[in-house]
Amino acid sequence: MNYSSQGPMNRRSFFYLAAAGTSALAIPSRTLFGADAPAPRRPIVVFSKAFQQLSPQATADLVAEVGWDGIECPIRKGGQVTPEKIEEDLPKLLEALRRVGKDIYIATTDVREVNPLNEKVLRVLKRAGVQRFRMAYYRYDMQRPIAEQLAEIKPRFRELAALCREIGIQAGYQNHSGGGYVGGPLWDLHLLMEGIDAKVMGVHFDIGHATVEGGTSWPVQAKLLEFRFHAVYVKDFFWAKQNNNTWRPQWCALGEGMISRAFFSQLKASAFAGPISMHFEYPMGNQQEMMAQFKASLARLKEWLA
Numbered sequence: 001m002n003y004s005s006q007g008p009m010n011r012r013s014f015f016y017l018a019a020a021g022t023s024a025l026a027i028p029s030r031t032l033f034g035a036d037a038p039a040p041r042r043p044i045v046v047f048s049k050a051f052q053q054l055s056p057q058a059t060a061d062l063v064a065e066v067g068w069d070g071i072e073c074p075i076r077k078g079g080q081v082t083p084e085k086i087e088e089d090l091p092k093l094l095e096a097l098r099r100v101g102k103d104i105y106i107a108t109t110d111v112r113e114v115n116p117l118n119e120k121v122l123r124v125l126k127r128a129g130v131q132r133f134r135m136a137y138y139r140y141d142m143q144r145p146i147a148e149q150l151a152e153i154k155p156r157f158r159e160l161a162a163l164c165r166e167i168g169i170q171a172g173y174q175n176h177s178g179g180g181y182v183g184g185p186l187w188d189l190h191l192l193m194e195g196i197d198a199k200v201m202g203v204h205f206d207i208g209h210a211t212v213e214g215g216t217s218w219p220v221q222a223k224l225l226e227f228r229f230h231a232v233y234v235k236d237f238f239w240a241k242q243n244n245n246t247w248r249p250q251w252c253a254l255g256e257g258m259i260s261r262a263f264f265s266q267l268k269a270s271a272f273a274g275p276i277s278m279h280f281e282y283p284m285g286n287q288q289e290m291m292a293q294f295k296a297s298l299a300r301l302k303e304w305l306a
């Protein structure tokens with residue numbers, strides 16, 4: 001198969017635009033296989049960043065051919081859907097996916113605080129039946145005290161959580177590795193979300209990044225935040241020496257790197273029932289090779305979860 005900025009907006013004008021967009025977004029809120037069918041437990045999806053240039057129909061065809069339950073969709077600047085065109089482009093993608101029994105399980109967004117554009121994005125997602133979104137990340141200023149920065153970020157988390165509760169959508173923050181990312185150590189996410197309802201704001205736990213940062217201590221971080229898991233991200237890596245004689249993580253095919261299968265045993269024993277999103281951050285060659293990688297990685301993940 002061939003897989004061939006919005007300015008300031010006051011509250012009144014925002015709600016006018018949101019109401020006007022309802023008819024354009026003529027897709028009802030629904031579960032994956034229709035209003036009467038429950039979504040699968042721990043659905044396996046793919047972060048469509050790896051093929052976000054495809055048309056809605058080509059995306060749906062690819063997802064169906066590989067066998068994923070749906071996608072984690074980049075709905076952000078430069079993404080598969082942009083915030084400015086969400087009311088126009090999101091329905092087309094959802095329609096194509098749902099036609100083949102697939103869906104968008106997670107929207108990866110630029111949202112990390114409350115403002116009119118972010119509020120619009122979240123309301124449109126909820127209206128379309130997308131239940132979860134990934135927040136944009138923060139980074140530490142290494143010239144300033146870390147505790148001081150956490151104290152500044154925490155009220156933004158609380159304000160965003162309050163908006164999410166009002167709308168009825170779940171916010172999730174992904175842990176990254178390296179470069180001073182807030183959430184890299186994972187303990188800081190525990191502190192930032194303390195006192196916030198875990199059903200409203202949680203963690204998209206990335207076992208690849210957690211292993212890079214935590215080495216063999218990932219079970220402690222995973223256990224600490226397990227009750228906040230809204231999604232789990234899967235990718236693999238190994239350490240490789242670069243030309244400047246420094247060691248860096250090199251992303252690779254699932255099962256060829258260092259992430260532990262024990263994590264999936266721990267995950268199966270937990271109450272987690274949300275989506276597991278596969279991330280592909282390494283070169284995969286041509287289209288045929290890419291599809292082979294997708295199918296092999298999905299088969300391996302299903303084996304680990306069996």
